Amino acid sequence: MEKLNDDHTHGMMMHNSSDDGMTLMNHRKMMMHMTFFWGSNTQILFSGWPGTRTGMYVLALIAVFMLAFMVEGISHSRLTKSGSIHHVTAGLVQTLLHALRVGLAYLVMLAIMSFNGGVFLAAVAGHSLGFFLFGSRVFNKNPTTVPAAKTSDLNPMSS
Numbered sequence: 558m559e560k561l562n563d564d565h566t567h568g569m570m571m572h573n574s575s576d577d578g579m580t581l582m583n584h585r586k587m588m589m590h591m592t593f594f595w596g597s598n599t600q601i602l603f604s605g606w607p608g609t610r611t612g613m614y615v616l617a618l619i620a621v622f623m624l625a626f627m628v629e630g631i632s633h634s635r636l637t638k639s640g641s642i643h644h645v646t647a648g649l650v651q652t653l654l655h656a657l658r659v660g661l662a663y664l665v666m667l668a669i670m671s672f673n674g675g676v677f678l679a680a681v682a683g684h685s686l687g688f689f690l691f692g693s694r695v696f697n698k699n700p701t702t703v704p705a706a707k708t709s710d711l712n713p714m715s716s
Contacts, residue, residue, distance in 0.1 A: 592672060599673045602664065614675070621668045621676050622683035624661050629687025631658040 597614035600606065601621070607613035631654055637647040665680050689695065 593674045593677065594672060595674045597675075599671050599676070601668050601671045601673065601676055617668075618675055618679040621665065622679040624665050624668070625680045625683025626687040628658055628661045628665060629684055630691050631661070633688075633691035 597607075597611045598609050599614070601617045607617040634654060636654070637650050642650075665683075668676050669680055
């Protein structure tokens with residue numbers, strides 16, 4: 558076991574066997590964090606991005622925040638009004654919204670798998686603000702709505 562201390566490893570341990578499950582690596586000695594770490598030198602979603610520049614790291618945090626925010630916006634959208642469009646068209650819109658929501662949610666999940674603390678906080682903040690604006694009762698113009706009433710085109714992700 559040898560300890561690596563260059564800019565890309567953040568002091569991670571490199572093991573020659575994968576039996577302990579702490580570190581994964583391939584023939585290029587590429588490793589993945591298995592614990593959270595803090596720092597702007599990370600890799601999120603794409604090889605080499607955001608790199609070592611702090612400005613690109615901030616841009617990556619904003620991108621993760623916006624992805625999480627959009628997941629919440631799509632989850633609570635009401636693009637198809639009941640009776641206003643044909644049921645086949647409404648079904649296609651719902652299917653496209655579902656595919657978009659799942660795709661964005663998976664991108665957020667993959668970004669969080671960078672194990673960077675800032676990325677995690679940006680994702681939680683994006684989901685939280687998105688829920689606050691789109692899903693909470695704060696901006697509900699009709700607070701006496703029946704809880705069983707349909708509030709969005711899509712079912713909750715938990716069902």
